[in-house]
Amino acid sequence: MDNLQAYPLLVPIFQDIENIIGKDTYDMWLRPARFSYEGTVLTISLPNQFWGKTIRERYQHIITDAFLKHLGAEISVVYDVAAQEPAPAVSSAQDVIPARPVPAAPAIKKNPFPSRLNSSYTFANFIESPSNRFAYKAAEAVVHKLGNRENNPLVIYSSPGLGKTHLLHAIGNQILKDNPNAKVLYMSGEEFVSEYIEALQNKSSESFRKKYRSLDCFLMDDIQFVAGKAASEVEFFYTFNALFESRKQIVLSSDRTPQQLDLDERLSSRLLSGIIAEVKRPSLETRIAILRQKRESINFDIGDDVLSFIAEGIQTNIRELEGSLFRLVAYCGMHGVTPTIAIAKELLADILVSETDLSINVNSIKKVVGKHFNIKMEDFNSKRKTQSIAWPRQIAMFLATELTDLSLPEIGREFNRDHSTVVHARDVVKEKVAADPFFAAEINQVILDIKAVDKK
């Protein structure tokens, strides 16, 4: 909840609100808002009037109820609408809307163990498809056979925005549904590191340890944040072992394979002993199915043709895919128009993949790079390691990762190499681009040449 950074106290309240209204609705209406809270006044800053009206009519009573439940306070809500709106700005005085009176605080059902789960992410609203089927099935198996050696640990990896976090929460939510007393904890690698550091400072590492070791299921997201941070990694290793030895379930996610993580060898081999599942990029059909599901959950009138258009233009990241849908819906709602392909095209121009981008293939990259650096086409796939050949080859691999839609293993195949060689090539060239402006300019020229070749 990055719009609540200044108010950590409010995070659980808004988490609750998100759980009640659902993630999609929250993303659509409340995520773009800014909140500030003073005394008993919550100020909601919004991009335009349309937003304010919707929140007031549909969600304000849920917000005030959540505050009452968590803080025991009856709050007033003030709307602060951005000035760019042509409609008369709402003056704050008349805009203080008294919260709906609630006679007595409702009984609070306390969760016996703070799992930090977001109940909006479930198996039911995760679209299963060939690109995620293995990870999905493995996640389900974990729930049914908690702690079973065969599925322990489960490591899910993918590039960003493809559903890792969703699956981790879905596992936790399902476990709690089956057994409400289970001790499940969801945590990101970043949180683990910062809580560990905090525990060290407060000399409370013993209770830090106890907390983890009493779990039935530990869900840790984005473990790449732990890798390489020596002390936290050691602590994580002990936690991991303690849970593993007592047959408790561990589920981890990462933005790369365990082999690619810079981990201690013992930890790395433990991770490799369980199930490792990659979530791949979704196909067009899957992307359309996801958009249809989102349409249903926000209940907005938008045609299949427009959904297909968005799905074709956003191929690599589901977060961006749904973000684009929300952007379009918000825009059309605000202007009172029906979404069309033309509006989508204009509004999402900065993010949609254009046809020229799509047509770039590895062959034209090789051609242009070969010409520029004076090496032959066959040298790209040969085993020759002379620097004068290896360097342009690495540049071509880097460009393939930047300019094509191919996965790392697919690019590897185009160069007769495995994907780790591509990762290495990408990283060294990227580093040089960042460090050397002359080289960056040269690469830019090469990219322009490649695009020009592809337009022919």
Ligand code: ADP
């Ligand atoms: P990651 O953790 O891999 O970066 P997330 O789990 O945060 O990705 O997913 C990004 C967004 O896409 C989330 O809103 C999630 O609900 C949605 N999403 C991802 N995969 C699916 C899917 N298969 N079905 C429905 N929604 C999905």
Ligand code: MG
């Ligand atoms: Mg994530």
